[in-house]
Amino acid sequence: MLNAHRYFDASEPIRSIAYDLYQHIKDFPILSPHGHVDPKILAENQPFPDPAELIIIPDHYIYRLLYSQGISLESLGIPARDGTKVEKNHRKIWRIFANNFYLFAGTPTGVWLSHTFSEVLGIEEKLSGKNANKIYDQISEKLQSPEFLPRSLFQKFNIEVLTTTDGASDSLIYHQKIKKSEWTGQMIPCFRPDAVIDISQPDWKKDIKALEKAAGISISSFKSFLSALENRREFFKSMGAVSTDQGIQSPYTHDLSPTEIEAIFQRALKQKPTKEDARMFTAHMLMEMARMSVEDGLVMQIHPGALRNHNQFIYNRFGKDKGCDIPVRTEYTRNLYELLNKFGNESRFSLVVFTLDESTYSRELAPLAGHYPAMKLGASWWFHDSIEGMMRFRQQVTETASIYNTVGFTDDTRAFLSIPARHDLSRRIDANYLARLVTRHIIDLEDAQKMIRELSYGLAKRTYNLY
Amino acid sequence: MLNAHRYFDASEPIRSIAYDLYQHIKDFPILSPHGHVDPKILAENQPFPDPAELIIIPDHYIYRLLYSQGISLESLGIPARDGTKVEKNHRKIWRIFANNFYLFAGTPTGVWLSHTFSEVLGIEEKLSGKNANKIYDQISEKLQSPEFLPRSLFQKFNIEVLTTTDGASDSLIYHQKIKKSEWTGQMIPCFRPDAVIDISQPDWKKDIKALEKAAGISISSFKSFLSALENRREFFKSMGAVSTDQGIQSPYTHDLSPTEIEAIFQRALKQKPTKEDARMFTAHMLMEMARMSVEDGLVMQIHPGALRNHNQFIYNRFGKDKGCDIPVRTEYTRNLYELLNKFGNESRFSLVVFTLDESTYSRELAPLAGHYPAMKLGASWWFHDSIEGMMRFRQQVTETASIYNTVGFTDDTRAFLSIPARHDLSRRIDANYLARLVTRHIIDLEDAQKMIRELSYGLAKRTYNLY
């Protein structure tokens, strides 16, 4: 069903050159240095439930678009936290999806789904209202066979490393379980302490308690808070972690004096801190996290620029991560000034910066990454992790930063089945990008072959120390 | 003179596929759900005056560019409101235009003009200083023939619906005249109350008086102001209106308390309101207009982001809409927060949002429209209503919002003769966009055929309820 030359430019010689470059690396193992797959899946290795539960209900890319067309989340079985009843008949949910599958034409979700259906699940027809039931049955049957157990798929997908994202107090119980098992697949955690760094979030004090417990350190001062974090980083490292991550609205970085930061921390512990307190605390914590990375060698990632839970109605009923986070304009040149001046010249430090604001690619991010030894650019992300989005990233970043200040592809996905689709797409788009350069004699074939190896494997391997 | 494959990519198979897709829909009727044609033209159905009066003098796209090259507006016959004498010899004006026609190479105005000359007026040469007089005569002659009367052209252009834009107090006399005539062409008004919503504009009190009179309601409080607007919306609906429109600098939306909004309204009635008053009044009125749309079903359009009358010299001498409105950066994620949280989950409400700030396509607008059921994206607009501009719109919007959260093409023109050119261009660019996707196997031909029908007809028909 899928064309071997898909996603390449149709015109020759681009298509042939892209295809050759792609052939060169298409079977390289998958490095996934950042993502959101639930570690439980691989720790327990149980059969996946039915098609709706596997494909629709956990994927906000899918139901976001269905919702935008007036299909309620209740009818799609998205669990409500306010007691609202939601659809329990998963075949019915599947039929709604199938009837509206045409909506995904021209979207990356459509591309990933077509790969998942065809290459992973062996479905040979385009999903529609007519064949919805038949395909539901076909997938259901597949999911019961041993080849579709999570670990079998992990191996079939040729995943070399899969990174999860885990809170500061997480016990990493599933990572431990795997370590103790005979299974040799490499699944590693990533340290993401957002919940304890954002002092404005409602559960902050509860999360500090959890951190105290996890670290075995009583947290009564900013200093003890830092010690607890350092303790947890050490634990994550012992469990294989190579990186940290932070989701923040603004990448503003600023060092506060010990007195100032302590005062904010105490206000947060004792009463409701102000908005400005929260902003300054995050700014200071970015500095501290960078300092710790310089010390312990964990790669520091930042994912800024989303205004979370824009739709309060959806948030109140269904909770967070429901497809209603919306990007805002993001500034890097001034915001990263302090951090880069303090740590940016350290070659042993790696700061991987992502963005949701494409206007910063050529204006701010490529110039910064093309100068500071520590700074690298994360792949095009979230709304921009698409055919056009990846091409814009390469076209707007490479000329100033070169490919060597980027870090390879990050799938950033919750959808385990879509991992090969996402890496395959990225490899094809990079091959196509390079083929365009070759046909225009901007680079030669030798350059292109080296570069496609770097983009699909080498850069991620080296940046994230995946050895 | 015009090539049948114009505006498609030259490389095969894109060109052939684009051409086939275009053939599929090129004769579809024109739906024009937003524009600025003077309704008098079709109500009175008089012959168009001479070529300069028809083509140059009313079109700020044309004289803006001539002016930028040092050609005075006086010499182009643009009427002055300060008593300045302007050129009255229209043949002379035409010659200036012809001598400088080369300036339009590569601009959408150039493309529209070549269509108008060749397809509408049957001119077979490229306009230049040499053939200026001859072509002036050819056009002048044509304009006297019955086939060039406005209603004949309306029919020849295959216009199914033509929407005008009308002030809140407009009597819609020309719409009434047409309703009463035996002519069956569908021309409908759109309710645009900018003059009474912008309390900072110098004629506001005069415009409130006019609204009082039109609605037959005495306006002494904010509440009676709302009643008058509701009354006028009802009247517009009775005259066929399906939509409202608002031209605003910032799309900031905010609900004020009854006391606050009343206080601002009274300040506006009694004295000069502050800039902040005007800003808050508009923010609140966007909420009220949305509320009314939820109630009466009129589609709500907003056109934000132009700093009007940037050139005060031109404004003082020639008035508004003279090609000196300049876009400013525009923010949507935070500005539309209140409106979308209050009304964005209503599927029976349609909010069509336009922009002059292309950096918001992928960052803010597509994510918002790809989530909220009520929000849809208007076509690429004004400075971006061009070959490259339309392609950027599709490439930056579709992957996140899909084509189904866009609303089809809006010509937004004052230039009646250019309507077929504009729709033809849009259809060609959409066909080319889809053909690119087909050749890269991102969508298949079946998808593309459905999508081109939607883009050129279906989406506008459904969004604007044009039945």
Next chain:
Amino acid sequence: MLNAHRYFDASEPIRSIAYDLYQHIKDFPILSPHGHVDPKILAENQPFPDPAELIIIPDHYIYRLLYSQGISLESLGIPARDGTKVEKNHRKIWRIFANNFYLFAGTPTGVWLSHTFSEVLGIEEKLSGKNANKIYDQISEKLQSPEFLPRSLFQKFNIEVLTTTDGASDSLIYHQKIKKSEWTGQMIPCFRPDAVIDISQPDWKKDIKALEKAAGISISSFKSFLSALENRREFFKSMGAVSTDQGIQSPYTHDLSPTEIEAIFQRALKQKPTKEDARMFTAHMLMEMARMSVEDGLVMQIHPGALRNHNQFIYNRFGKDKGCDIPVRTEYTRNLYELLNKFGNESRFSLVVFTLDESTYSRELAPLAGHYPAMKLGASWWFHDSIEGMMRFRQQVTETASIYNTVGFTDDTRAFLSIPARHDLSRRIDANYLARLVTRHIIDLEDAQKMIRELSYGLAKRTYNLY
């Protein structure tokens, strides 16, 4: 080594048409109306030193990228001002460069270098660690021959005019030397008074003293400051200058009252002025510089939007212009409001505006330049002076401003040897841009031929009065 069709789209007929258009103008003389070549080079006409000294050490494009990959500036021989020892073995520097030459694949620096190596220096292999020594020797030998003396290259490069950039107090001694010599090459200065306009820069008072001396005018008031500047402009004009230039962070323009500007000037003379003083002084000086240009006919250029010396460690050790200036978001519509309202309607005034913020191309700059007679758009600049960058400029600017409100190519380079590479690249990209339009029947061949002549020669000649 270099392909004759390089940088053109591979697909026919674009490639052939681009090639034909390029052939048409490739031998046109080079007009370089803005750049940073050291005038001493041509005044003294001494052999260039070794390859590292010629190619690497003065070019921050090159060592910026090497530095970003962890290679210290000390090891590249960049002179330190703090006494730090730097590498003196230039062959060793060259080897580091050669070993890392692969980093430049896909960057404009890579493209310029390949031209310089192949077309200027006659090197027939791709530089690498293996052939580093051999190529070092080949270039060294060449540099000793008479054909590689600066003036011989000037002639070989077919440069008609080369513009340098010079401070307000510069004696233009090298320009004088050339004037007095029998050499007829045209090298002209450009008046760039940044040092005396930025009252916040540490050496401002010293620079005012230098201005006093150069102008022979005692500067005790703002009025005498203006007189001194006017005096220097006159002197620059007498030395052939046709333009001024200003590097500023924000293009904010604002007229202060005589009392206000005098007060700021006195504060600057007597004590440390505030940040706001500096901002307002620059805003006012942009108005004064425009006024002077209206009076004396010098073209006014502005280069806004760089945050200079972002990396303080590098700045402290190596000084300015070391590859660590980073762009910031820039606003034009509101910032240029006062200047354009006061002088923008003057056709005898030319204001050439550059940008580092590509998001302003279609949103602000093209609409402004497509309306105001005085305003023109400088070529894509610095980080955007690249294959993709130049194409984005044309695609985002032409439809609204037409090519006729742009000013042709500016190389803006310090690297004398790269001048032909840069102009050749620009001509190829413009030819390719036009060829795309021709194959899509947006323009015809006749238009394209006229336009390529304008883009590569005519526009610069007329805008900068290079007669």
